[in-house]
Amino acid sequence: MQLTDLNYEGGIGANSIYCRLGDFCFVIDSGLHPKRVGQLAAPNFRPLEGVKLDLVIITHCHLDHIGSLPLLLRAQPGVPVVMTQPSRMLIERMLHNSVNVMQRERKDKGIPDYPLYTHREVDRCVPQLQDQALSQPKKLTSVRDEVELILHPAGHIPGAAGVEIKHQDRRIFFTGDVLFENQRILDQARFPVGPFDTLIMENTHGASPKITDRSRSQEMIRLVETINATIRRGGSVLIPVFALGRMQEVLTILHDAKKLNRLVDAPVFASGLGIDICDYFDNIARKTGLVNFARTILKDLKVCKPPRELLANKEPSKKGIYVVSSGMVVENTASYFLSASLAGNTKNSLCFVGYCDPDTPGGMVLAAQHNKELFFAAAHFKTNLRAQVERFEFSGHADRDTLLDYAVAAQPRSIVLTHGEPPARAWFAAQFAEKLPHAKVLDPVPLQSYEV
Ligand SMILES: [Zn+2]
Numbered sequence: 432m433q434l435t436d437l438n439y440e441g442g443i444g445a446n447s448i449y450c451r452l453g454d455f456c457f458v459i460d461s462g463l464h465p466k467r468v469g470q471l472a473a474p475n476f477r478p479l480e481g482v483k484l485d486l487v488i489i490t491h492c493h494l495d496h497i498g499s500l501p502l503l504l505r506a507q508p509g510v511p512v513v514m515t516q517p518s519r520m521l522i523e524r525m526l527h528n529s530v531n532v533m534q535r536e537r538k539d540k541g542i543p544d545y546p547l548y549t550h551r552e553v554d555r556c557v558p559q560l561q562d563q564a565l566s567q568p569k570k571l572t573s574v575r576d577e578v579e580l581i582l583h584p585a586g587h588i589p590g591a592a593g594v595e596i597k598h599q600d601r602r603i604f605f606t607g608d609v610l611f612e613n614q615r616i617l618d619q620a621r622f623p624v625g626p627f628d629t630l631i632m633e634n635t636h637g638a639s640p641k642i643t644d645r646s647r648s649q650e651m652i653r654l655v656e657t658i659n660a661t662i663r664r665g666g667s668v669l670i671p672v673f674a675l676g677r678m679q680e681v682l683t684i685l686h687d688a689k690k691l692n693r694l695v696d697a698p699v700f701a702s703g704l705g706i707d708i709c710d711y712f713d714n715i716a717r718k719t720g721l722v723n724f725a726r727t728i729l730k731d732l733k734v735c736k737p738p739r740e741l742l743a744n745k746e747p748s749k750k751g752i753y754v755v756s757s758g759m760v761v762e763n764t765a766s767y768f769l770s771a772s773l774a775g776n777t778k779n780s781l782c783f784v785g786y787c788d789p790d791t792p793g794g795m796v797l798a799a800q801h802n803k804e805l806f807f808a809a810a811h812f813k814t815n816l817r818a819q820v821e822r823f824e825f826s827g828h829a830d831r832d833t834l835l836d837y838a839v840a841a842q843p844r845s846i847v848l849t850h851g852e853p854p855a856r857a858w859f860a861a862q863f864a865e866k867l868p869h870a871k872v873l874d875p876v877p878l879q880s881y882e883v
């Protein structure tokens with residue numbers, strides 16, 4: 432197989448890999464870099480010039496995996512795009528949201544390239560989008576060649592899949608983003624066992640050991656206890672969440688606690704894309720059974736919208752539990768203004784339930800010392816950190832040891848490192864050198880082609 436990483440900066444960014452296998456050319460994922468702006472956020476599709484793709488495979492609907500799909504399809508009209516059924520149900524909503532975000536950024540930040548594509552272009556992609564049942568092989572044939580494609584549940588978010596490709600006597604497996612642990616609303620990955628010829632694996636947590644040995648259910652209890660203590664002392668709780676997956680998990684945890692009479696009585700506020708995604712998850716649950724979520728919990732919890740105007744320098748008029756985006760507290764989002772306004776008061780709590788890049792405002796809050804100054808630059812607001820800041824382990828990605836165990840057990844002849852910053856890749860490379868000394872480990876230089 433010939434493989435080219437189109438994510439031209441490396442790291443975790445605009446995830447996209449081009450593969451040639453026998454007669455077939457395909458691309459796995461077509462993301463947008465979350466920290467770059469304009470055209471620089473897209474993968475570099477130059478190696479695809481003059482190539483007619485047979486297939487695009489989407490592992491899941493996070494924007495770092497789908498955000499540039501309309502750009503790829505602009506140059507590849509008619510190519511089928513396959514994904515799981517839940518992803519098929521989510522992808523249009525997520526791409527339209529991406530257009531909305533880009534339009535807003537064009538206005539707020541004056542980025543002339545935005546939007547990179549329009550709502551109409553997203554609509555034009557729709558006839559090419561296809562779903563494929565989990566664990567069912569799909570054959571792709573040419574006059575003299577054949578490949579088989581199987582999607583396996585990856586646990587990471589609803590719809591996420593690992594991709595198994597069989598060609599002649601070769602077996603290739605691409606993990607995509609994976610979690611080998613049950614979430615409250617989603618079952619863990621069920622991946623095939625090796626041996627594989629080639630394993631292409633994500634490296635997200637390679638540089639970070641687990642922050643705790645506590646189980647996810649212990650973390651759920653600790654989250655509820657932190658909320659209860661905060662409300663009882665007269666404070667408010669902010670839980671910054673990703674709209675796709677984490678918001679619905681947190682709301683379900685609150686609902687469980689309420690049913691068991693373990694949650695204090697307090698208003699629950701939630702807003703934005705995540706509330707819409709609740710409807711989608713409800714639909715996916717009923718149609719596929721592949722997520723454990725019901726939108727009735729919003730009613731049971733009496734979830735309401737946060738006050739319309741959130742200000743950095745003034746706590747919101749209503750105290751309560753705020754479950755809002757963005758998960759990394761990106762500038763000018765509800766979680767950004769709430770972080771700023773709640774951080775200075777010892778009664779409040781800021782509860783982080785997902786990964787925060789160190790360069791984001793969420794990362795800044797997590798790294799800050801108590802009583803030291805925090806500067807929310809986009810809001811021109813300074814405050815001293817006095818609120819309780821807690822981090823909970825609800826990651827959507829496998830911890831590095833579990834992932835390493837999976838890879839070692841799969842006995843691949845070659846391993847391709849992907850979806851990880853350089854220190855994370857270095858950790859995995861060193862581990863493989865020791866534990867799989869005969870395997871070839873490839874940390875691909877973007878835009879270079881490799882035979883694997
Ligand atoms: Zn993801």
Ligand SMILES: [Zn+2]
Pocket residue numbers: 446493495496608850
């Ligand atoms: Zn990802």
